[in-house]
Amino acid sequence: MSPTAEDPVLAVQDLRVTLPSRQGRLAVVDGVSLELRAGEILGLVGESGCGKSMTGAALLGIAPGPSGQVSSTAMRLGDLDLAQLDERGWRRIRGSRISMVFQEPQTALDPVFSVGNQLQEVIRRHRQFNRRQARTAAADMLASVGFADCARVMRCYPHELSGGIRQRILIAMAMVCHPQVLVADEPTTALDVTTQAQILHLLRDLARRSGTAVLLITHDLAIVEAICDRAMVMYCGRISEEGPTRALMQYPRHPYTAGLLAAMPRLSPGQVEPVKGIPGSVPAPGQRPPGCSFSKRCERADDLCRSQVPVLHGADPAMPAAVHRHACHHPLVHPIGSVTA
Amino acid sequence: MPGFEPTHRVWQKLRANRAGLAGFALVSLYGLIALSVALGWAGQEWSLVSGERWESASSEHWFGTNQLGQDIFQRAIYSVRIAFEIGLLVALTSTLLGSVCGAISGWCADTWADDGVVFITGVLDSIPFYLFAAAVAFAFQASAWAMQIAMVATFWTTTSRLVRAEVMRLKNRDFVQSALAIGLPPHLVLLRHVLPNTGHILLAQAAMVFVAAIKTEVILSFLGLGVQDGVSWGLMLAESTQEVLVSQFNNHLAAAIPLLLLLLGFNLMIDALQDALDPRQGSA
Amino acid sequence: MAFLLRKLAHGLLLILGVTLVSFLLMVYFGPDQTYNLLGKNATAAQIQEIHQQLGYDRAFTSRYIDYLHDLFTLQLGASNSNGEKVIDLLWRSLPITLALMLPGFIIGNLLGAGLGMLAAWHRNRRLDRLISGVSATGMSISFLIIVIVLQVLLCTPQGLNLFPARGWQVTDLPSYLYYVTVPTLSLVFITLGYNTRFFRAVFVEELGREHIRTVRAFGASPAQIMGRHVLKNSLPAVLTRVLFSIPLVIVTGSLVLETFFGIPGIGKVSFDATTNGDQPVLQAVVALTAVLFVVMQTLADLAYRLADPRVA
Ligand SMILES: Nc1ncnc2c1ncn2[C@@H]1O[C@H](COP(=O)(O)OP(=O)(O)O)[C@@H](O)[C@H]1O
Ligand code: SF4
Ligand SMILES: [Mg+2]
Numbered sequence: 038m039s040p041t042a043e044d045p046v047l048a049v050q051d052l053r054v055t056l057p058s059r060q061g062r063l064a065v066v067d068g069v070s071l072e073l074r075a076g077e078i079l080g081l082v083g084e085s086g087c088g089k090s091m092t093g094a095a096l097l098g099i100a101p102g103p104s105g106q107v108s109s110t111a112m113r114l115g116d117l118d119l120a121q122l123d124e125r126g127w128r129r130i131r132g133s134r135i136s137m138v139f140q141e142p143q144t145a146l147d148p149v150f151s152v153g154n155q156l157q158e159v160i161r162r163h164r165q166f167n168r169r170q171a172r173t174a175a176a177d178m179l180a181s182v183g184f185a186d187c188a189r190v191m192r193c194y195p196h197e198l199s200g201g202i203r204q205r206i207l208i209a210m211a212m213v214c215h216p217q218v219l220v221a222d223e224p225t226t227a228l229d230v231t232t233q234a235q236i237l238h239l240l241r242d243l244a245r246r247s248g249t250a251v252l253l254i255t256h257d258l259a260i261v262e263a264i265c266d267r268a269m270v271m272y273c274g275r276i277s278e279e280g281p282t283r284a285l286m287q288y289p290r291h292p293y294t295a296g297l298l299a300a301m302p303r304l305s306p307g308q309v310e311p312v313k314g315i316p317g318s319v320p321a322p323g324q325r326p327p328g329c330s331f332s333k334r335c336e337r338a339d340d341l342c343r344s345q346v347p348v349l350h351g352a353d354p355a356m357p358a359a360v361h362r363h364a365c366h367h368p369l370v371h372p373i374g375s376v377t378a
Numbered sequence: 379m380p381g382f383e384p385t386h387r388v389w390q391k392l393r394a395n396r397a398g399l400a401g402f403a404l405v406s407l408y409g410l411i412a413l414s415v416a417l418g419w420a421g422q423e424w425s426l427v428s429g430e431r432w433e434s435a436s437s438e439h440w441f442g443t444n445q446l447g448q449d450i451f452q453r454a455i456y457s458v459r460i461a462f463e464i465g466l467l468v469a470l471t472s473t474l475l476g477s478v479c480g481a482i483s484g485w486c487a488d489t490w491a492d493d494g495v496v497f498i499t500g501v502l503d504s505i506p507f508y509l510f511a512a513a514v515a516f517a518f519q520a521s522a523w524a525m526q527i528a529m530v531a532t533f534w535t536t537t538s539r540l541v542r543a544e545v546m547r548l549k550n551r552d553f554v555q556s557a558l559a560i561g562l563p564p565h566l567v568l569l570r571h572v573l574p575n576t577g578h579i580l581l582a583q584a585a586m587v588f589v590a591a592i593k594t595e596v597i598l599s600f601l602g603l604g605v606q607d608g609v610s611w612g613l614m615l616a617e618s619t620q621e622v623l624v625s626q627f628n629n630h631l632a633a634a635i636p637l638l639l640l641l642l643g644f645n646l647m648i649d650a651l652q653d654a655l656d657p658r659q660g661s662a
Numbered sequence: 663m664a665f666l667l668r669k670l671a672h673g674l675l676l677i678l679g680v681t682l683v684s685f686l687l688m689v690y691f692g693p694d695q696t697y698n699l700l701g702k703n704a705t706a707a708q709i710q711e712i713h714q715q716l717g718y719d720r721a722f723t724s725r726y727i728d729y730l731h732d733l734f735t736l737q738l739g740a741s742n743s744n745g746e747k748v749i750d751l752l753w754r755s756l757p758i759t760l761a762l763m764l765p766g767f768i769i770g771n772l773l774g775a776g777l778g779m780l781a782a783w784h785r786n787r788r789l790d791r792l793i794s795g796v797s798a799t800g801m802s803i804s805f806l807i808i809v810i811v812l813q814v815l816l817c818t819p820q821g822l823n824l825f826p827a828r829g830w831q832v833t834d835l836p837s838y839l840y841y842v843t844v845p846t847l848s849l850v851f852i853t854l855g856y857n858t859r860f861f862r863a864v865f866v867e868e869l870g871r872e873h874i875r876t877v878r879a880f881g882a883s884p885a886q887i888m889g890r891h892v893l894k895n896s897l898p899a900v901l902t903r904v905l906f907s908i909p910l911v912i913v914t915g916s917l918v919l920e921t922f923f924g925i926p927g928i929g930k931v932s933f934d935a936t937t938n939g940d941q942p943v944l945q946a947v948v949a950l951t952a953v954l955f956v957v958m959q960t961l962a963d964l965a966y967r968l969a970d971p972r973v974a
Contacts, residue, residue: 097879103787132880139879144872149894149970158890159880210880501679504955506913509948512936516944517687596804597918602937615806619922622814623827634807641802649798 045072046217046250047096047135050111054091054274056322057104063322065101066091067274073218073250078241080265080282081254082297086319088274089254093220096252097137098127115217133163136211140223142203146195152206153191156213163214178213179206182239201232205239212243219244222254237264258301262286270294273319273330276349280361290352290361290368292335329366337367391654398650404643408636411455412462421455435628442628444617453609454632460610461592461640468529468591473584475530476537477576483538484545485568495542499535507532508597515603525604529594533587540583544576578655582648589644596637611637665967673960680952685729688945690722695941699742733949739942743934748946751931758830759916759927765842766849767911771904773850774857779888781858782865793858800855809848809922816844828924845919852915864899868892898966905962909955913947 054066066088073079081089094100095107098119112119114134122130131137139145147155156175160166166174172191179187182205195203204224211219221240225233241264244251253265261268261282268286269279270293278291289295296315317334320326329347332338347364392398415421433443441450483495505513511528518524548554549572557567592611598604599612600619611633618630695716700708717725732738738748781793814820817827825844832838868874869892877891916929924930928947935943 128881128883137879139876141872145876147873147891162881497679500676501683504676504680505952506910508914508917509932509951512932512944513687513948516936517692519693593804596806600806601933619810622810623818625820630810638803642799645798645802
């Protein structure tokens with residue numbers, strides 16, 4: 038049975054994260070909808086500053102700072118209505134049904150507690166385990182993220198371990214209560230290439246084995262290509278294109294996606310192409326142009342783009358349920374027959 | 379200037395901070411009072427016995443009179459000048475001393491000069507202040523400057539330590555290294571490029587020393603180690619400890635309230651200053 | 663081990679420094695004690711003799727070494743004013759000072775930590791502004807004023823008149839409470855602003871660290887975050903400050919409180935010694951508290967090492 042056929046474990050509609058500013062409340066995440074199915078890895082990709090981390094944290098009910106606000110029109114985790122949760126309710130599911138891994142393994146662990154202590158803290162918060170059971174569960178989890186000598190690792194303090202090992206431990210902490218959803222926010226950005234690959238494989242393994250749905254946040258399309266089933270491209274707090282990884286990468290429709298792809302360093306034999314970056318940079322939340330927020334950096338921009346916000350839709354408006362969708366007035370067109378995904 | 383926040387940004391932040399502005403206004407008002415006393419326009423009759431003992435407030439004696447029949451208002455006003463004299467003297471001297479020693483120590487980090495300064499600050503910080511003041515008062519018996527000497531001797535160490543850390547940080551910055559690389563003499567680099575960039579630390583620290591000096595004067599004068607003859611808020615409070623026991627509160631209030639307002643003004647101003655100058659904020 | 667030795671050497675050096683300062687101020691450049699001890703009509707022979715006794719005729723280093731020797735063998739001489747041996751005087755007054763200052767010191771720190779925690783958790787929100795504003799005000803009130811106001815309110819017929827304005831006749835618990843309450847309240851009020859501000863700053867810093875975001879993402883409650891992660895991480899800073907402030911509070915606090923409430927502790931002893939020019943007493947207090955301070959500083963360094971697994 039293919040996992041995509043099932044009902045989504047996480048379904049979010051019109052997610053919004055707002056921050057106060059002098060110009061009033063600014064939407065840093067501006068109407069993102071997403072669905073995650075069991076065992077699936079969904080990539081959320083975009084340049085830094087476009088709101089990916091905010092989106093990820095909002096899925097755990099964490100608003101940026103005391104004055105940030107998260108809202109949505111619907112938010113369900115399995116049979117649980119997240120929109121109804123108060124802070125206490127959120128705390129009960131954070132770390133148990135929906136979990137998160139962060140970018141900086143160097144600083145994400147508390148330096149003054151041993152690894153075992155921190156791992157068991159998570160277990161005993163969410164499960165009615167005694168000390169022994171918690172220890173066993175912690176050791177089991179460490180084993181399943183690839184540690185041989187679990188007892189020794191549990192005695193270690195974070196500063197005694199390398200970045201890759203710490204990230205493994207953080208993943209173990211995130212997975213130890215077998216959550217339905219794991220949000221991994223740039224989990225490999227701070228690691229070297231070899232370790233990066235190991236961590237990505239571990240994530241894929243865990244997703245397949247335990248059925249946990251993973252939202253993988255990254256700025257790197259190569260990572261999306263390597264392990265994501267589907268991908269969403271984010272720009273200025275909105276989704277500009279989404280679809281199955283293959284289709285999206287081979288036949289990008291949104292000029293932003295195309296730009297990201299062109300900026301991707303590729304090793305193609307014989308041909309050395311200079312890497313093209315997208316001109317300009319992500320505007321700060323208060324300085325986004327009206328209409329399409331990409332219009333300042335887009336070669337195809339015209340008056341329509343500068344006045345009307347493009348909405349996410351399929352290539353063929355007659356097919357509303359299209360899996361490959363984009364938010365662009367003048368999308369890239371690919372030769373007929375080439376789009377098979 | 380490299381390494382320093384653009385001045386207009388600092389101003390914008392300062393201007394946006396209402397509490398800080400109120401503090402600044404309050405301190406300025408006191409400064410004006412102190413100035414007019416110093417110029418002889420007000421508060422000159424602080425020692426004149428102009429009435430009976432413990433007269434209550436009247437149009438003649440706004441805050442009444444004290445035990446000796448002196449006008450409390452005049453004394454309170456004159457004390458503003460004393461407080462500013464002490465505060466300014468101690469703040470300027472200890473800032474000067476602290477910045478010179480701190481700069482030398484930071485610039486020559488890990489040499490004997492640095493070790494010496496660090497050792498001296500460590501020693502001075504190890505002697506509890508009021509005991510140190512007592513010792514100085516004892517050594518310089520009956521000198522009118524014992525209090526100021528004790529304050530400067532202990533207050534400069536914090537400034538020195540802060541300046542040292544900042545100079546050490548700045549020394550490794552590109553603009554300093556390149557100035558050295560093109561062959562500018564080190565003392566010029568220190569004077570022109572490094573020290574000006576410690577300005578924000580010196581400003582905030584001088585203000586804090588000013589506050590500390592005023593508060594300390596009160597305690598020392600109360601203990602008999604401060605202002606020897608004359609008047610100050612500390613002496614007024616010392617006088618008033620006897621008076622309040624017989625329900626004479628004028629002297630106490632006339633010293634306590636101005637003192638409280640001045641210190642509050644300073645604290646608000648310092649907080650605003652530090653917020654505005656803190657390089658870690660505002661870049662988010 | 664190397665660390666321990668380095669710290670000890672550093673501490674010893676500091677002790678040499680502080681004793682040197684106290685020697686210079688109180689003995690070497692201090693006022694001539696001859697006539698204090700002999701009276702106005704001393705004979706030349708008497709003067710010669712006392713100069714020899716006091717060492718006025720000897721070289722600087724030998725006098726300093728003698729001074730150190732006397733200090734560390736606790737041969738502190740006798741008080742000029744009543745002839746009591748200084749060591750006895752200190753031994754008698756120290757417990758009183760400790761009994762007087764300890765409750766206020768502890769309560770002040772606990773309250774400050776609690777308020778600092780609240781303010782840090784609600785950073786930049788209304789509760790924080792309130793707490794920070796009140797502590798700024800508290801720091802602006804001279805502690806003399808706090809003491810006077812509390813005394814008028816609680817100890818005089820103008821106020822509630824519940825407690826004694828002066829004195830220390832402590833024999834049992836009720837009498838202890840009777841005499842210690844107002845000084846304790848004073849000390850708490852005096853230190854609360856500073857304590858709250860310190861703890862708030864430390865906790866804000868700790869709350870901003872990334873591992874706090876992690877434990878939050880794993881479902882920790884505010885109490886768990888504060889009580890477990892923030893507290894343990896801020897332990898070195900807190901310990902350092904608490905240890906450092908012990909000598910300061912004991913000496914500075916007791917100087918004012920004991921003078922004001924007429925309590926015969928270390929502070930009153932040093933105050934009387936200052937006003938009477940009682941050199942043996944004053945120099946003993948100065949040197950010993952400075953040494954105590956250095957010891958505390960060294961202990962704080964060691965505590966720092968113990969509390970932090972990274973440097974163990
Ligand atoms: N605490 C904050 N206050 C105000 N704006 C913030 C804060 N944190 C992040 N931002 C802004 O929110 C936007 C989205 O940030 P983020 O989600 O971290 O982006 P990404 O993870 O895609 O790099 C950025 O433009 C950033 O400037
Ligand atoms: S809507 Fe217009 S500006 Fe925006 S991406 Fe499409 S073509 Fe470019
Ligand atoms: Mg991010």
